[in-house]
Amino acid sequence: AQSVTQPDIHITVSEGASLELRCNYSYGATPYLFWYVQSPGQGLQLLLKYFSGDTLVQGIKGFEAEFKRSQSSFNLRKPSVHWSDAAEYFCAVVPTSGTYKYIFGTGTRLKVLA
């Protein structure tokens, strides 16, 4: 069955430090890939997406993600974290055939230390 794994439930970084959030998926072909962010008490907002082409994609708020086919990964990165980045981050995939249902990971909660 298709699945998405975010191995880190919680991550704590200092403000100004770099960040990498991991996402691995299980699917036979390359799916559509997304990262969403959820601030406390809010709905989810799209950070970036990958459909095809350049494997390094840029998103909003200074985030980027790299698709690695050989590792079935789509890790999210930011060179310098700001206190306002504290939130929960969800990786999601959409299979390219079949029902096209979104499959979400369980999320990574980011804490930023001043």
Next chain:
Amino acid sequence: NAGVTQTPKFQVLKTGQSMTLQCAQDMNHEYMSWYRQDPGMGLRLIHYSVGAGITDQGEVPNGYNVSRSTTEDFPLRLLSAAPSQTSVYFCASRPGLANEQFFGPGTRLTVL
């Protein structure tokens, strides 16, 4: 555009009561979905719709009903509330199968 709106924002029910969570979008999106979010479990799909008059079950449909009589509205009905349905519910819409989803602000439901 208001985007995706959900009402109510908060609701407390007693076991056995029924209620409808409202969801509306003004972006003319064909695809709409309902998710529940529980700690440590991410978002789980309850029901979804690919257009007016067409709905299907997600991974956790038991205890919930949906209908889609118009493109704009996609209400979620709890038939007989149970404490296990205590959760935060999100409605989302998107214009196409593989597009970005737009989420509502959520409804926090507590079943006593």
